[in-house]
Amino acid sequence: MSNSHPLRPLASVSEIDHIHLLSEQLGALVQGEEYSDVTFIVEGKRFPAHRVILAARCHYFRALLYGGMKESQPQAEVCLEETRAEAFSMLLNYLYTGRASLSSAKEEVLLDFLGLAHRYGLQPLEDSTSEFLRTILHTNNVCLVFDVACLYSLSALCAACCAYMDRHAPEVLNSDGFLLLSKTALLTAVTRDSFAATEKEIFLALSRWCRQRDEAVDTQEVMVAVRLPLMTLTEMLNVVRPSGLVSPDDLLDAIKTRSESRNMDLNYRGMLIPEENIATMKYGAQVVKGELKSALLDGDTQNYDLDHGFSRHPIEEDGRSGIQVKLGHASIINHIRLLLWDRDSRSYSYYIEVSMDELDWVRVVDHSKYLCRSWQNLYFTARVCRYVRIVGTHNTVNKVFHLVAFECMFTHHPFTLDNGLLVPTENVATVAACASVIEGVSRSRNALLNGDTRNYDWDSGYTCHQLGSGAIVIQLAQPFSISSLRLLLWDCDERSYSYYVEVSTNQQQWTKVVDRTRVACRSWQTLKFDKYPASFIRIVGTHNTANEVFHCVHFECPAKLNKEVTEGSPGLEPSDTASASQKQLLSICKQKLHHLHVWF
Numbered sequence: 278m279s280n281s282h283p284l285r286p287l288a289s290v291s292e293i294d295h296i297h298l299l300s301e302q303l304g305a306l307v308q309g310e311e312y313s314d315v316t317f318i319v320e321g322k323r324f325p326a327h328r329v330i331l332a333a334r335c336h337y338f339r340a341l342l343y344g345g346m347k348e349s350q351p352q353a354e355v356c357l358e359e360t361r362a363e364a365f366s367m368l369l370n371y372l373y374t375g376r377a378s379l380s381s382a383k384e385e386v387l388l389d390f391l392g393l394a395h396r397y398g399l400q401p402l403e404d405s406t407s408e409f410l411r412t413i414l415h416t417n418n419v420c421l422v423f424d425v426a427c428l429y430s431l432s433a434l435c436a437a438c439c440a441y442m443d444r445h446a447p448e449v450l451n452s453d454g455f456l457l458l459s460k461t462a463l464l465t466a467v468t469r470d471s472f473a474a475t476e477k478e479i480f481l482a483l484s485r486w487c488r489q490r491d492e493a494v495d496t497q498e499v500m501v502a503v504r505l506p507l508m509t510l511t512e513m514l515n516v517v518r519p520s521g522l523v524s525p526d527d528l529l530d531a532i533k534t535r536s537e538s539r540n541m542d543l544n545y546r547g548m549l550i551p552e553e554n555i556a557t558m559k560y561g562a563q564v565v566k567g568e569l570k571s572a573l574l575d576g577d578t579q580n581y582d583l584d585h586g587f588s589r590h591p592i593e594e595d596g597r598s599g600i601q602v603k604l605g606h607a608s609i610i611n612h613i614r615l616l617l618w619d620r621d622s623r624s625y626s627y628y629i630e631v632s633m634d635e636l637d638w639v640r641v642v643d644h645s646k647y648l649c650r651s652w653q654n655l656y657f658t659a660r661v662c663r664y665v666r667i668v669g670t671h672n673t674v675n676k677v678f679h680l681v682a683f684e685c686m687f688t689h690h691p692f693t694l695d696n697g698l699l700v701p702t703e704n705v706a707t708v709a710a711c712a713s714v715i716e717g718v719s720r721s722r723n724a725l726l727n728g729d730t731r732n733y734d735w736d737s738g739y740t741c742h743q744l745g746s747g748a749i750v751i752q753l754a755q756p757f758s759i760s761s762l763r764l765l766l767w768d769c770d771e772r773s774y775s776y777y778v779e780v781s782t783n784q785q786q787w788t789k790v791v792d793r794t795r796v797a798c799r800s801w802q803t804l805k806f807d808k809y810p811a812s813f814i815r816i817v818g819t820h821n822t823a824n825e826v827f828h829c830v831h832f833e834c835p836a837k838l839n840k841e842v843t844e845g846s847p848g849l850e851p852s853d854t855a856s857a858s859q860k861q862l863l864s865i866c867k868q869k870l871h872h873l874h875v876w877f
Contacts, residue, residue, distance in 0.1 A: 315342060316354045317369075320362040324369060334372045337397040364389035371402060379409045384418050388425050395429045403431070411437040416445055420454030420462075427462040435465075442466055443549055446474035450482035456489045460499070467502045470661065471549035471609060476507045477516060484520055496522050504544050505531030540637035547609040547661035554614075554684040556665075561605020564588060566666075567680075573600065578616055578682045587618050587681045592669050599668040600680055607633060611659040612688040613642065615667065616652050618679035622715070624648035624752075625678060626671035629655070631662035638666065643697060645670040647756040647782045647812050651711035654755070656692040656699055695758035698810050705753055706814075706834040716750035716815075717742055717829075725751065730765055730831045739767050741828045742818060749816040749829055756782050756812045762791070763836035764802040764816070767828035773797040774827060775820035778804065780811035787815060794819045803836050 313325035331338035341355070357365065363386045371377040379387060387410065394403040410422050411434060423438035425431075442449045449455055449466075458466070463486060466472060467479055474482075480503045487496050500522050505513060513531060517523050535543070548555075556562045556574055564570035572581070573588040581587050590598040610631075617625050628645045630638040641657040648671075665685060669678020693700040706712045707726055714725050719740040721727070733739050740749055759780070766774050775798060778791035790806040814834060818827020 314351060316352070317365065318354055318356045319360050319365045322362045324362075324365065326369060331372060335397050335399060360393065361386065361389045364393055368393045368397075377402070377406075379406065384413075384421070388421065391425060392429070395431075403429075407431050407434040410434060414438065414441045416448045416452050417454060419445075419449060420452060420458050420466075423466065424457070424459055424462045427459070427465060439466065439469065439471070440549075443469075443471045443473060446472050447478055450474055450478050455482060456486055458486070460494070464499070464502055470544075470546055473546045473548045473607065476504050477512050479503055480508075480517060480520075484522060487522065497524070504546070506534040506538070506543055507545065510535070540634055541632065541639045541660075545607060545633060545661040547607040549609045549687055551687050551689055554686050555604060555608055555610070556602055556683055556685045563603050565601050565603045565664075566590075567600035573602070573680060573683050576682075581618065581681050582620060587679045589677050589679045590669065592672060592676045592678050599666045600678075600683075601664060601666045602683060602685075603664055604662070604685075607661055607663045608685075609659055609661050609687050610665075610685045611657055612686050612690075613655045613657075613665070614653065614682070614684040615655070615680060616682035617650055618681055619651040619711070621674070622650075622713075623672060623674040624650045625669055625673075627667060627669045627678065630666045630668070631660050632664045632666070633662060635664055644756060647810075648673070648752075648784065649755045649812065650713075650752065651754050654699070656688075656694065657697075658694075659687065695808055696810070698756050698758040700758045700760075700808070701835055704833040704835065704837055705757060706751055706832055711754035713752050714740060714749065715752045715813075716748055725749070725829060725832045728831075733767065733830050734769060739828045739830045741767075741826050744818055744821060744825045744827055749818075749827070749832075751814045751816075751832060751834075753812050753814070753834070756810050757834075758808050759811050759834055760806055760808045761834070761836040762802075762804045762814065763831075763833045764804070764829055765831035766799055766802060767830055768800040770823065771799075772821060772823040773799040774818055774822075776816060776818045776827060779815045779817070780809050781813045781815070782810050784813055797822070805836070 313327055315326050315328045315331075317324040317326060328338070328342040332342055333339075342353075363383075367377055367382065367386070367390050377390070379390075382390065387406065391403065391406045391410070393399075394406055407426070414422060414437065419438050419441050423435065423442070426434035426438055455463075463483075467483070472479075480500075483499055483503065487494050487499060503517075503523075505517065505523070505527065508517065508531070510532065513528055518525075518528060550560075557576070558574060562574055564573050567573070567588045567590050569585075569588045572586050577586065588600050590600055592598070613629060615627075617627075626645050626647060626649065628640055629642040630640045632638045639660065641660060642655045644653075665683075667678075667680060667683065669680075672678060693702075704710075707728065708723050712723075712726055714723050717725070717740040719725065720737045724738060725740040729738065742749055762778060775794050775796060777789055777794050779787040779789050781787045788809055790809055791804045793802075811834075814832075816827075816829060816832070818829075821827060
């Protein structure tokens with residue numbers, strides 16, 4: 278039965294929306310002089326308009342037409358210089374109707390239209406036009422669009438143009454539009470590491486640009502964009518030297534740099550494809566060294582076992598073996614993801630090197646002294662490379678290094694490194710992050726890491742160990758530089774605990790980072806300490822006021838504040854404040870004291 282009032286109209290008819298009629302009727306005023314009280318003259322053409330409409334739609338015209346100047350007079354005529362009639366006509370139509378047909382306009386008109394939107398402070402129009410231009414970029418127009426984007430400081434449009442030019446650098450250098458670039462836009466484009474044309478191509482294009490200029494050009498300022506040491510000796514002597522655009526001293530300095538520098542120290546250019554794995558067949562990558570090559574780049578991270586689905590190499594002390602990937606192009610990368618074979622509890626050690634020529638290698642990740650397992654999320658200072666080599670140095674089960682998947686890319690995601698190790702900002706002690714509990718007693722192996730801080734009682738939801746025997750040990754997927762932890766000690770009654778925490782990278786040498794052996798602790802514990810490298814965290818209970826067992830419900834690293842929990846301040850002892858759900862659970866627990874589990 279309907280609850281609506283019989284005399285009350287439906288919502289769909291109670292709201293009148295005739296905006297389309299308003300737009301059409303105001304738009305009709307653009308076509309003639311009826312009611313107009315100002316006329317704009319653009320390229321000799323007259324555009325009658327209505328000052329009140331323009332003033333309501335645009336601050337610029339409000340100041341121009343009502344600011345007390347001569348343009349404020351009735352039936353004033355306003356001449357607009359450096360404005361094209363076709364673009365101004367589009368602008369007027371937009372101001373009257375809120376609409377503009379960008380797809381039907383010529384590219385040069387669109388750029389003028391964008392310029393008017395910028396000049397008159399019409400930010401939404403400027404943004405929409407820029408967004409459309411990003412969708413129609415091609416080799417013949419990208420330089421013109423980029424020039425305008427630089428002129429008006431349109432960062433999003435500039436970035437889109439740069440990304441396009443990076444992917445089509447040789448074609449852009451040979452386009453007619455390149456010769457029309459302003460010097461500022463020209464240098465902005467070609468000085469970037471990601472403008473991945475050869476130096477010979479860049480030099481020849483800049484030579485053409487210099488010859489095209491009618492005015493005097495400081496060729497030295499332009500030619501500094503060419504990375505001469507990346508050119509061969511033959512190119513420097515037979516292409517650059519005869520041009521006269523580079524001084525003999527600069528050539529000699531380039532030859533000296535080329536001959537005395539190690540290859541990976543040269544300022545190479547590389548393709549930049551942000552946030553996308555380039556170690557795929559789509560981008561021309563291939564595995565050139567290692568056994569069972571075909572499995573590594575197939576994208577399958579689920580179907581692997583003892584016999585298939587991985588690549589491998591024998592672990593040798595001289596480090597000559599390894600799995601080597603050749604990228605389709607010299608590329609800029611700062612992020613690598615590996616999936617180490619993880620169908621049992623084994624761990625591996627390894628390092629990763631990059632190279633441009635397979636001769637000079639630079640180590641970007643060194644986990645050769647650390648134990649790692651499953652997925653590895655690795656970050657490092659951005660490098661240009663063509664080859665990536667993964668070398669296993671240890672396997673806790675045998676002498677073979679097994680790699681299921683390899684990905685590499687450039688990411689804009691912020692990261693912090695401490696002595697080469699990632700400083701995590703999110704909790705990495707989770708099952709999703711491939712952490713695991715490798716020592717401790719629980720009904721569920723990874724109950725400590727499942728994120729459930731509510732559902733625990735006398736029988737389940739915690740991990741424990743006998744005091745004086747054993748410990749609770751968590752293995753992280755890879756070594757991190759950590760400086761905080763958070764624990765939830767079992768708190769269904771009034772008991773308190775004492776404990777200490779140690780960290781290790783190899784399960785052999787341990788460093789004590791937290792000592793709570795002389796403190797009565799209960800419920801939530803937020804622990805902060807100096808930074809230490811850690812793959813393993815060991816929690817050792819030393820006292821329980823109720824019995825001889827240490828119980829921990831939840832663990833996270835680094836510590837993340839929970840709004841439901843009142844934490845102690847840094848440097849103070851942990852708070853013993855319990856959440857409302859825990860207090861309710863405490864009441865229930867007290868009623869069940871006669872059913873104490875053997876562990877309690």
